[in-house]
Amino acid sequence: MLDSSPAQRASSHASERGPAAAPEAAVHIRGLNKTYRAAGKSPAKRALIDVDLDVPRGCLFGLLGPNGAGKSTLINILAGLVIKTSGHAEIWGHDIEREPRAARAAIGVVPQELNIDPFFTPRQLLELQAGLYGVPPKERETMGILRALGLADKAEAYSRSLSGGMRRRLMVAKAMVHDPPVLVLDEPTAGVDIELRQQLWQQVRALNARGTTVLLTTHYLEEAEELCDRIAIINHGRVIADDTTPNLLAQLDSKDLTIVVDRALDEVPPALADFDVKLSAPNSLSVHYCVKESPVAQILTAIAEAGLTVIDLRTEEADLEDIFLQLTRAPAEDASADESRGRDT
Ligand SMILES: Nc1ncnc2c1ncn2[C@@H]1O[C@H](COP(=O)(O)OP(=O)(O)OP(=O)(O)O)[C@@H](O)[C@H]1O
């Protein structure tokens, strides 16, 4: 799927900026907490609880979680838009609290909400943004960035005439003007149709392939599975899983096995009583099993003991959705109000 390792992909940024400026973790977070203070009738809300997270340099990292899990809060803390309650975060080796300017220069953030001034053209918007970041006119790559995001032919169009998908890409372009080594995308494909989503994925992959570390949030499981090298799952403000995508998928070893047998049955044969079996059609048995606990051979032996012959069989692997549901099924425990912890917003 991806043709080079994250470290290789990051080497361009690393060599450009010198070894001292290329930390192993592009984003490094320890013990991060955020409590939004109570306002009116809303109680205080612990949106992040003791979050530890490392985004390896060069990685395409997915932060996955349901609505209200704390994804935007985490992103907005990195972007300098929300003030953390406690804990520590570094972007490209720069502490967001002690070196806010350097930290902000190292990150480009595409927020969840589209906010584009409709009366500017994409070219003007990028020039303005470059000015805000102090990029000298000679070093600006306005057209190159627009081209990379498939917007070159819209450079002079009013932004209000752009489609939603184009606006989303323009937001990515805006986040890239200062050539940050870390690009953060908060729900980049929310509300984007399937075709445009594929295009946006391609563009994100291309940016990652030329060395940009990408951290994206999503609640589309297939997006994380398809796009990301590594995935962290966040739920009720806590990181509940953080692993490479293949490892995460391997975590769940339960499978469904469908066995078509040589004759119609009225009920599940007694020889199979020890297994989790249903009759899915008169001649078809569906077995839910754990690879570790009941190897397929055991199931097939029981089928033979029942005097049946197997005509066909099919297994279905668990996917990220199963893992996600399994992990996020736990209710919120102490993620609710805790006034004593912090009072900033
Ligand atoms: N400014 C705020 N003041 C008070 N509470 C807030 C504020 N922003 C977010 N929250 C609360 O913090 C929790 C985490 O919100 P956050 O926006 O970080 O979630 P999210 O994972 O980005 O969700 P979504 O998938 O819907 O974008 C939610 O319960 C939310 O209501």
Ligand SMILES: [Mg+2]
């Ligand atoms: Mg959000």
